[in-house]
Amino acid sequence: MSERLLVLVRHGQSEWNLKNLFTGWRDPDLTPRGVEEAHRAGQRLKEQGYQFDIAFTSKLSRAQKTLQLALGELGQTGLETVEDIALNERDYGDLSGLNKDDARAKWGEEQVHVWRRSYDVPPPGGESLKDTIARTLPFYVTEILPKVLQGKRTLVAAHGNSLRALIMVLEKHTPETIMKRELATGVPVIYRLKADSTVESVVDLAD
Numbered sequence: 001m002s003e004r005l006l007v008l009v010r011h012g013q014s015e016w017n018l019k020n021l022f023t024g025w026r027d028p029d030l031t032p033r034g035v036e037e038a039h040r041a042g043q044r045l046k047e048q049g050y051q052f053d054i055a056f057t058s059k060l061s062r063a064q065k066t067l068q069l070a071l072g073e074l075g076q077t078g079l080e081t082v083e084d085i086a087l088n089e090r091d092y093g094d095l096s097g098l099n100k101d102d103a104r105a106k107w108g109e110e111q112v113h114v115w116r117r118s119y120d121v122p123p124p125g126g127e128s129l130k131d132t133i134a135r136t137l138p139f140y141v142t143e144i145l146p147k148v149l150q151g152k153r154t155l156v157a158a159h160g161n162s163l164r165a166l167i168m169v170l171e172k173h174t175p176e177t178i179m180k181r182e183l184a185t186g187v188p189v190i191y192r193l194k195a196d197s198t199v200e201s202v203v204d205l206a207d
């Protein structure tokens with residue numbers, strides 16, 4: 001029986017995570033700590049005995065690099081990998097490149113929290129989580145899920161909000177509960193799916 005394995009991992013710390021800047025579709029590199037977190041993600045998976053048949057990532061280098069470093073730890077650097085813009089981070093629009101504390105000072109703590117974590121309020125010129133779901137979910141349904149259901153062990157390295165979009169569906173969050181679902185950088189979340197594509201089990205590999 002195939003195991004229908006789906007592992008999600010958020011990229012390691014980026015230069016802009018470190019500087020506390022809204023990042024979105026901008027493309028900063030990993031920091032040394034982010035590189036370390038990516039190695040650690042691969043090590044965590046290796047310790048648990050995981051191997052993969054296919055990987056998916058975004059068009060942004062912090063996710064691609066995280067994937068490659070994790071695959072290196074797994075001894076799987078040549079793994080078939082699909083890169084798609086559908087897995088890019090939520091577009092932060094006009095907030096991209098701004099400091100998150102400066103934004104709180106300008107627009108207020110509550111407004112910034114709504115832009116960052118609400119389900120359907122987009123930041124100015126950017127995407128809400130709902131908008132992000134509208135582009136990630138069709139890709140998940142047409143490209144990722146069929147592989148998982150075929151029994152291909154699948155690794156997805158992407159971003160805080162593009163993964164929260166998938167997690168909202170996988171974990172059946174409401175617009176209220178998804179606001180509190182945070183993803184640590186470089187910590188794999190392991191799903192096993194049922195044949196009907198709902199979740200059988202979920203394990204967070206946080207230490």
Ligand SMILES: O=C(O)[C@H](O)COP(=O)(O)O
Pocket residue numbers: 021022023024089092116159160161
């Ligand atoms: O795009 C960003 O700034 C981060 O990757 C995620 O930011 P958030 O924690 O504000 O969603």
